[in-house]
Amino acid sequence: MAYLELDNVDFGFGPPSNRYEVFEGASLSVEQNEFVAVIGFSGSGKSTLISLLAGLEKPDRGAVRLNGKPVGEPGPDKGVVFQNYSLLPWLSVYGNIELAVKQVFSKMGRGERRDYIQHYIDMVSLTGSEWKLPGELSGGMRQRLSLARTLAIKPEVLLLDEPLSALDALTRSQLQDEIIRIWEVDRRTVVMITNDVDEAVIMADRIVPLTPGPAARLGKEFKVCLDRPRDRATLNFNPAFKQLRNDVTRYMVSLDQDARRLATARELPLPDIKPVTPGPRVSIA
Ligand SMILES: Nc1ncnc2c1ncn2[C@@H]1O[C@H](COP(=O)(O)OP(=O)(O)OP(=O)(O)O)[C@@H](O)[C@H]1O
Numbered sequence: 001m002a003y004l005e006l007d008n009v010d011f012g013f014g015p016p017s018n019r020y021e022v023f024e025g026a027s028l029s030v031e032q033n034e035f036v037a038v039i040g041f042s043g044s045g046k047s048t049l050i051s052l053l054a055g056l057e058k059p060d061r062g063a064v065r066l067n068g069k070p071v072g073e074p075g076p077d078k079g080v081v082f083q084n085y086s087l088l089p090w091l092s093v094y095g096n097i098e099l100a101v102k103q104v105f106s107k108m109g110r111g112e113r114r115d116y117i118q119h120y121i122d123m124v125s126l127t128g129s130e131w132k133l134p135g136e137l138s139g140g141m142r143q144r145l146s147l148a149r150t151l152a153i154k155p156e157v158l159l160l161d162e163p164l165s166a167l168d169a170l171t172r173s174q175l176q177d178e179i180i181r182i183w184e185v186d187r188r189t190v191v192m193i194t195n196d197v198d199e200a201v202i203m204a205d206r207i208v209p210l211t212p213g214p215a216a217r218l219g220k221e222f223k224v225c226l227d228r229p230r231d232r233a234t235l236n237f238n239p240a241f242k243q244l245r246n247d248v249t250r251y252m253v254s255l256d257q258d259a260r261r262l263a264t265a266r267e268l269p270l271p272d273i274k275p276v277t278p279g280p281r282v283s284i285a
Contacts, residue, residue, distance in 0.1 A: 001068060002029035002030060002031065002065075003030055003031055003032040003034075003066070003067060003189055004028075004029075004030040004053065004065070004066050004067075004157055004189055004191070005027075005028070005029050005030070005063075005064070005065045005066075006026055006027055006028040006029075006049070006052065006053065006062070006064050006218070007027055007062050007063045007064070007065065008025050008026070008027055008061070008062040008063075009023050009025070009026045009027070009052065009059040009061065009062035009063070009064065010023060010024050010025065010026075010059065010060045010061040010062060011023045011026075011048065011052060011057065011059050011060050012060060020214060021213075021214050021215045022045040022048045022213055022214065022215075022216060023045055023048070023049075023052075023059075023215065023216055023217070024215035024216075024217065025062075025217055026045075026049075026062075026216065026217045026218055027062075027217075027218060028049075028191075028208060028218045030189055030191060031189075032189055033187040033188065033189055034189060034190070034205050034206065035183060035190045035192070035203060035204050035205045035206075036190065036191050036192070036204060036205065036206050036207075036208060037192050037193075037194055037199070037200035037203060037204035037206070037207045037208070038191060038192070038193050038194075038207075038208050038209075038210055038218070039193075039194055039195065039196075039197065039200050039207060039208070039209050039210065039248070039252070040193070040195070040209060040210030040211075040212075040216070041195070041210075041212050041252075041255075041256065042195070043212075043213060044210045044211070044212050044213045044216050045210060045213050045216045046161070046162070046193040046195075046210060047161055047162075047193070049191075049193070049210070050080060050159050050161045050191070050193060052064050052071075053071065053078070053157070053159055053191060054071075054074050054078045054080050054159055055071045055072055055073050055074045055075070055078065056074055066078070066156070066157065067156075076103075076104045076153045076154075076155060077155055077156045077157065078155055078156070078157050078159060079150035079151070079153055079155030079157070079158050079159065080150065080159045080160075080161065081143075081146050081147055081150050081158070081159070081160045081161065081163045082146070082161050082163070083161055083162045083163060083165055083166055084166075085134070085142045085143060085145070085146045086146065087134040087142060087145060087146060087149075088134075089133065089134050089135055090133070091133070091134075092130065092131045092132060092133055093121060093126055093129050093130050093131070093132055093134075093137070093145050094117060094121065094130045094131065096134070096145060096149055097117045097120055097121065097145070097148055097149045097152050098113070098117055100149050100150075100152060100153050101113060101116060101117060101152050101153065103153075104153045104154075116152070117152065118130075120148040120149075120151055120152040121148060123148060123151070123182060124144040124145070124147055124148040124151075124178065124182075125144065125178070126141060126144055126145060126148065129141065138171075139166055139167055139168075139171065140167050140168075140171035140174070140175060143163055143164065143166075143167065143175060144175065144178070146163070147163065147175075147178075147179065147182075151182065151186070155188065156188070156189065157188065157189045157190075157191070158188045158189070158190045158191075159190075159191050160179075160190065160191070160192040160193065161193050162193050162194060162195065163175075163179075163192070164176065164194075164199065165194070165195065165196075172199075173232060176199060176202060176203055177232075179203065180202075180203055180228075180229070180230075184228065184229070192204065197245055197248050197249050197252070198245060200224075200248070201224055201226070201241060201244055201245050201248065202230055202232060202235065204224050205223070205224055206221055206222065206223055206224060207221065207222040207224060207248055208221045208222075209221075209222075209248070209251060209252060209255065211255055211259070212255060212256060212259035219251070219255065220251060222244060222247060222248055222251075224244065225240065226238070226240060226241060226244075
């Protein structure tokens with residue numbers, strides 16, 4: 001049985017007269033402790049998918065289930081890391097994590113809590129920056145803090161909504177390695193949204209492309225059969241890595257071409273209307 005499941009989901013925004021159908025019959029099954037990367041074009045519904053999995057949105061039809069039960073309200077069992085960090089700017093690194101930990105583990109004693117928070121700060125290599133405010137951190141450090149705060153509440157499921165897309169290439173690859181290192185120690189079920197094929201191949205067990213919207217679905221899946229730990233320096237010479245990267249990229253290009261063809265076919269032919277030219281003046285008695 002799937003651990004996290006999107007079962008034949010329809011979901012749209014807006015009133016019936018002006019509705020945008022984001023998903024029609026979208027299905028996704030994620031096994032416990034599996035790392036799935038969902039890859040898609042801009043506007044296809046990636047953030048909406050995370051909102052549905054997190055319980056922030058409810059499907060119009062179909063079901064979203066976690067461990068066999070309908071996904072309820074957002075809660076600490078589902079940890080979401082957004083692209084824009086969503087940190088509290090007036091709280092320090094320590095304070096941001098502490099707030100989340102206090103909410104979820106209200107019975108934890110002071111000393112234990114201090115050690116617990118420090119463990120997560122160390123885990124994401126923010127040691128020494130405990131009392132800095134988010135505004136005093138680099139983008140990569142803020143994203144690390146956001147990740148530490150989410151990991152510290154020990155969610156069953158980790159939902160990562162393009163967490164690395166705002167970062168420069170070097171910081172991005174460092175954080176990819178860091179997320180994988182943490183995941184290998186402290187296994188969780190992960191759904192990560194990305195628009196980067198390489199990132200998906202390096203990090204995930206399985207890659208599931210999202211077809212372009214409207215009425216997006218989760219398309220053909222690609223299993224990533226590469227041993228872990230994956231060393232990015234040698235992967236570039238690995239034929240299986242190159243083949244998979246090409247296969248996924250080719251599939252994404254074909255999805256894009258199909259969507260463009262469909263959009264052209266949907267354009268309505270306009271009637272051949274000729275402008276009316278005024279005739280001779282007629283006087284009515
Ligand atoms: N609150 C809303 N009301 C109406 N339409 C919305 C709303 N939120 C999203 N949409 C529309 O739903 C579609 C999917 O949006 P979503 O943000 O999930 O896409 P995305 O794949 O995450 O995009 P991007 O990669 O650009 O962030 C888009 O066409 C968007 O315009």
